[in-house]
Amino acid sequence: MLEMSARTHAAMVAHAVAGLPHEACGLFAGQTGSDRVERFFPMRNAAESREIYTLDGLELMAVERTADDAGLTVMGVMHSHTHTTNYPSPTDIADAARFDPFGAWRFIIVSLRHPEPSLRSYRILDGEVDEEPVVIDGSS
Numbered sequence: 001m002l003e004m005s006a007r008t009h010a011a012m013v014a015h016a017v018a019g020l021p022h023e024a025c026g027l028f029a030g031q032t033g034s035d036r037v038e039r040f041f042p043m044r045n046a047a048e049s050r051e052i053y054t055l056d057g058l059e060l061m062a063v064e065r066t067a068d069d070a071g072l073t074v075m076g077v078m079h080s081h082t083h084t085t086n087y088p089s090p091t092d093i094a095d096a097a098r099f100d101p102f103g104a105w106r107f108i109i110v111s112l113r114h115p116e117p118s119l120r121s122y123r124i125l126d127g128e129v130d131e132e133p134v135v136i137d138g139s140s
Contacts (some may be wrong), residue, residue: 001035001132001134001135002035002037002106002133002135003035003037003136004036004135004137005037006136006137008028008037008040009134009136011042012028012040012078012108012119013117013119015040015078016112016117017117019080020082021050021082022049022082023045023049023050023052023079024042024053024078024079024110025043025044025054025078025079026043026079027040027041027043027063027064027076027077027078028040028074028075028077028106029070029072029073030072030073031071031072031073032073038072041063041066043055043060043063044059053079053080075105075106076107076108077105078108078110079107079108079109079110080110080111080112082112082113083112084111085111085113085118086109086118086120087129088109088122088129092109092124096125097124097126097127103125105123106121106122106132107122108122108134109121109122119134121133121134
């Protein structure tokens with residue numbers, strides 16, 4: 001189960017919408033070993049594509065440094081699907097195997113296919129996709 005505040009959820013959805021027509025992306029962080037997202041870091045989609053996203057390496061290092069300085073650990077990546085459901089694509093699954101071979105990260109996908117955006121979270125390991133519940137509370 002992944003937990004986040006309503007404010008964090010809204011920030012992820014707003015970043016996805018603001019990224020249109022391209023996919024949007026970002027990282028999120030929390031306390032080591034925790035299932036709670038404490039901070040979302042919107043990032044630029046270096047691919048500038050509506051079908052894939054690429055995190056900029058320098059920006060990624062800056063986010064990791066900022067999270068470390070705040071005593072947080074990067075928990076995963078968020079990205080949007082501009083015209084499909086929020087289920088990991090074959091590209092998403094291949095990226096997970098390449099960048100997270102131990103299955104430690106969460107993969108949040110915000111679908112913009114319908115008028116009301118939808119957010120879902122997954123763990124991906126060895127090509128297996130497992131959805132996890134997302135609990136959104138009213139705290140900031």
